[in-house]
Amino acid sequence: MQLNQREKDVLQTLREKVKARLKDESTGHDWFHIQRVETTAVKIAEKEGADVFVVSAAALLHDLIDDKVVIDEAKERQRIENWLIDLNVSSKDRTHIFDIIESISFKGGHGKPLQTLEAKVVQDADRLDAIGAIGIARCFYYSGSKGQKLDDTSFPVRSEMTLEEYRNGPSTAINHFYEKLLKLKDRMQTSSGFLEAEKRHLFMEQFLEQFFEETR
């Protein structure tokens, strides 16, 4: 499905707004993450036959209402809703876009169930950015920004955790591989997403093998 000119213009305006909003973000949710997720999501959407406009818009907006990025989630939601209304995005598409944004976060496994193909596509693209070489880089970057340790075997890998524990409990960068990154491949929702995840997963396994050989 080709985007029409009006849809291209709406997406371009959203790109500028999101870029301005995230320019000072330092937790790994920066503009470059959003750009990668949009690009990957569009590729998957084309292969899976999903609505490219809704997928692109949701990918662009997916981290803006995150509890890690903003303090007042309701206020931020309203602000984004107003952007979309001002850009004449239909109420059907607006509802769909918000459903996607609100359901895709990992949150230690506490996200809402996914409703549509478009939600699955955006979630797969977001998760692909958390694995492979880019995922490894982001994991260490995020850990550093939170003052977490690199690796410490006295920290147990947590299998069950509440959202609060997932966000703020003590852990290490290496433990995050076991608490989240290595679980993502089997939770991919589309076959195109899964194919790419398999490659990235293998690379993380090789990285860990080499890391332990050098350090433990």
Ligand code: ADP
């Ligand atoms: P979530 O979906 O869990 O909210 P995000 O995908 O928004 O997490 O997290 C942004 C990036 O930071 C991802 O690459 C993620 O793997 C990484 N990250 C999140 N939590 C941690 C953590 N506790 N330790 C290391 N990296 C983390």
Ligand code: NI
């Ligand atoms: Ni994201």
